[in-house]
Amino acid sequence: MSDSLEHSFVKQLRENQNIIHKICRLYTNDDDAHKDLFQEITIQLWKAFPKFRGDSKFSTWAYRVALNTAITLYRKTKRSINTVEFEGRQHFLNDVEYDYEEEEKLKLMYKAVYQLNDIEKALIFMYLEDKDYHEISETLGISEVNARVKMNRIKGKLKKILNPLGI
C-alpha cells in the first residue's frame, strides 16, 4: 500500500484514537489487555482502510470496525476475570463539580456497565456516544425496534444492579 495512504491513515487514527481507547476500556480489564486490543483494532482498521471512502467521518467508520474487533475478532490472549478494580480508576469530573455522592454513584455505574455482556456493552457504548437507534441497529445488524427494546432492558438491568432491592 502506498506511503501516502499509510500516512493519511496514521494521522487520522492518531486524531481519533480516543474512541478506540474508550472501546478498549469497556472490553478489557487491565492496561496490557487494553494495549493488546488497541493494537488488534489498529491492524483491522488498517486492513479495512483501502475501502474507506470518506463519505462518512473517520471516527464513525472506525468505531464500527473497533466494536466488531472487540466483540468478534479479538482473541483474548489471557483469560480475563470479570471483575475490575475500580478504586484505581480516576473519575473525570473536574474539581469544581466534585461531588462525593456523584463519585460514588459513578463508580457503581461503571461497575454495573462492566457486568454487562459484550453485546450489551456495545449498545451502552453507542448510547453513551449519542448514536441514534438507526445507527445502532445498522452497526449491530438488528432491527431498530429491537435495538430500542434491548436498550430499555439494559437500562432496567443497570438500575437493578445499582439498586438490587428496588428501594
Added chain:
Amino acid sequence: MKELDLLKKDWQKSDNSFAQVSENDIYKMIHRKSSSIVKWILIFSILEVLLWTFLSLFSNIDNYLKEINHIELILYFDIFNYVNYAIIIVFIYLFYKNYVVISATTSTKKLMQDILKTRRTVQYYVWYNLGMVLLSCIIAFTIAFVYNPEMELVKDKIAANNIAMLITIGFLLLTSILFIGLFWLFYKVVYGTLLRRLYANYKELKKIDL
C-alpha cells in the same frame, strides 16, 4: 434515569484520560501481525485441508488390488479418485469465496455469520472426508471378503459361527464410533475454545432480534 445521564456526562469528558499513542507507535502497530480469530480459523482450515487432501491422495488402493489379482477394479477407483479431486477443488473454492467476504466493516451480525459460514465450509469438508474414510473401509472389507483368497478360511469360520459374525460386526461398529467420537472431541476442544465467545455473542444478538 438520572445515573445514566451522569454516566454519559462523565463518559463524554473522559477523552483526556487516555495515554495518547503517537504516530510512530501507530506505524509500528500496522506492520505487526494480527491475531484475530479469523486468522486462526484460516490457519486451522489450511492445515485441515492439507491433511485430508494429503491422506486422500496417498491412501492408494491400487497396489492392494494388484496384490489380490483384481486389476479390473482399478478403473472404478480411478473414477472415484477423480471425483474426489473435483470435490476438493470445489471445497477450496467455496472456502476462499467465504473467506474473502469476511470484513470488519459490515454489521456485527453479518460479520459473525460470515465467519461461521467459512468455518462450516471446512467442517463439511472434514465430514465429507470422514464419510469417505468410512466408505473406503466398507468397500475394502467387502473386497477383502469377496475377492481375497486369503480370507476364505476366515469367512468359513465366521459363517459357521453366528457369535463370531456378531463379534466381527460389533467390533467394526465400535471402531467406527470410536473414530468419529475422537474427531468430535478434537473439534469440540479446538474450535470450542476458539469460537466459544463468538457463539455466545451471536446467540445474544439473535435473541435480541427474535
